[in-house]
Amino acid sequence: MQKQLIECVPNISEGRDINKINEIANIVETIEGVKLLDIDPGAATNRTVITFVGEPEQVIDAAFLLIKKASQLIDMSKHSGEHPRFGATDVCPLVPISGITLEETAKYAHKLGERVGQELDIPVYLYEKAAQEDKRKNLANCRSGEYEGLPKKLSDPNWKPDFGPAEFNNKVAKTGATAISARDFLVAYNVNLNTTSTRRANAIAFDIREAGRVKREGNPITGKKVLDENGEPVRIPGKLKAVKGIGWYIEEYGIAQISYNLTNISITSMHEAFDESCKAAESRGIRVTGSELIGLIPLKAMLDAADYFLVKQQRSLGISESEKIKIAVKSLGLDDLKPFNPDEKIIEYVLKNKDSKQLIDLTLTDFADETAGESMAPGGGSISAYVGTLGVSLGTMVANLSAHKPGWDDRWEEFSIWAEKGQAYKDKLLALVDEDTNAFNKIIEGFRMPKSTEKEKADRAEAIEQATIYATEVPLLVMETAYQSMEVMEAMAKIGLQNSLSDAGVGALCARTAVYGAYFNVRINAKDIKNRETAETLLDKAKSIFNKTLSLESEIIDYINEKI
Secondary structure (H helix, E strand, O other), rough: OOOEEEEEEEEOOOOOOHHHHHHHHHHHHHOOOOOEEEEEOOOOOOOOOOOOEEEEHHHHHHHHHHHHHHHHHHOOOHHHOOOOOOEEEEEEEEEEEEOOOOOHHHHHHHHHHHHHHHOOOOEEEEEEEEOOOOOHHHHHHOOOOOOOHHHHHHHHHHHHHEOOOOOOOOHHHHHOEEEEOOOOOOOEEEEEEEEOOHHHHHHHHHHHHOOOOOEEEOOOOOOOEEEEOOOOEOEEOOOOEEEEEEEEEEEEOOOOEEEEOOOOOOOOHHHHHEEEEEEEEHHOOEEEEEEEEEOOOHHOOOOOOHHHHHOOOOOOOOOHHHHHHHHHHHHOOOOOOOOOHHHHHHHHHHOOOOOOHHHHHHOOOHHHHHHHOOOOOOHHHHHHHHHHHHHHHHHHHHHHHHOOOOHHHHHHHHHHHHHHHHHHHHHHHHHHHHHHHHHHHHHHHHHHOOOOOOHHHHHHHHHHHHHHHHHHHHHHHHHHHHHHHHHHHHHHHHHHOOOHHHHHHHHHHHHHHHHHHHHHHHHHHHHOOOOHHHHHHHHHHHHHHHHHEEEEEEHHHHHHHHOO
């Protein structure tokens, strides 16, 4: 069963005192299983976005400790900052990451809110998916009036907190209120402008954000507001859905920014918000100089941004992940104000276990040394997978060179598709480099199991059998993937850049070697499988792939020899 993971992104009303910020943020890792991912302070806003992740119960325990510590160290009666706020822990959203629905996450938000209200005596408002009435779904409604308006808000029966005291006492004067929610993944994203005008930045924000601007009679800025039949202002919608935005001036940088909350990046992506902001700014005589990501972002959002800009440039999409990240950073100007470190800003990279040793992370020299050492792994299976990786990498290179060949501009998409196929094969084979070694190690683990009792012997025998089957299935998958990857080399030999015929040929030879080498592994491991029916099924499939590979290799090499 998939582990349930939720992310918590509390925003605390302190962005200048780094000692306080660290003390508040670091407390979350006192809860076992919780990982602190990011601390992103802002001096001008006097606000810090903290991000941590874990299983639901541990996360709400950690969130409670964070809210408690913030209430002890931050005095809201002395707070000032550019960002709207009404509490020491201003907002505390819970975000489903994996294995859990938004509705299930909302139940944990209720649980956290009740505990904060009862045990810490802090007024709590539930918003977005956790809201218990429609008017509280919008955070702006819950936070309207900000900290300064809390005495009036708390005394209004319509705005009684969901949990905690409904009075502005001495304690609440210090802690303020906290808004807790369950929401989809939200990207906090600022667009930088070459102006100091907050009014101009706001005008662009109104052009873009879903709520748009209030409709007025005559002058669009100073004219009388147009009201509907209920007396509510009529709004002119902005261009993009699932976007909230305001303009502000950041003294720290000496520029105005448009501050966006992208509440659903599957509806409006970061790159769409950026591009539309560029158009709106240009129409007003203003230039976008870059942008700033607050907190973390999913890897897919960065790769989608790279693809978007590559398509605009009519460039191949079949390039490496690391290159795509560089293109996204430069295209969006994410390093305009400060360096952008993908390992610290992309959620999948932050979650990656830095302590686990992978063969594919070694240098070429270290990989060769590791292979040449005394241990039996990595062995022929891992080497076969890596040779296959190199082969399809060559085919992908030819596709990318062909996509960028002068005079072939009308064919860039054709070659981009082949390059993307090559990248997919490459990534799969790379993963199999380590998986083959992992499969061998599972057999070793099986042999090390105890065998004192009959049950232990039976368990040990079953573990060895299953590990041996898996150690046969992995090189079979290497064979299958390397064989399939040869379609890239064949296509590039026939339709790609003819100056690179030899590269396509070497790629095909590497793929053939990968299949041949992995076939040896299938055969030698299958000998030890006790269930001979299973073993024969695997061997028959391997033999079929082997024969098809030799036939295709011969066809490709004959074609290349004829053309060279």
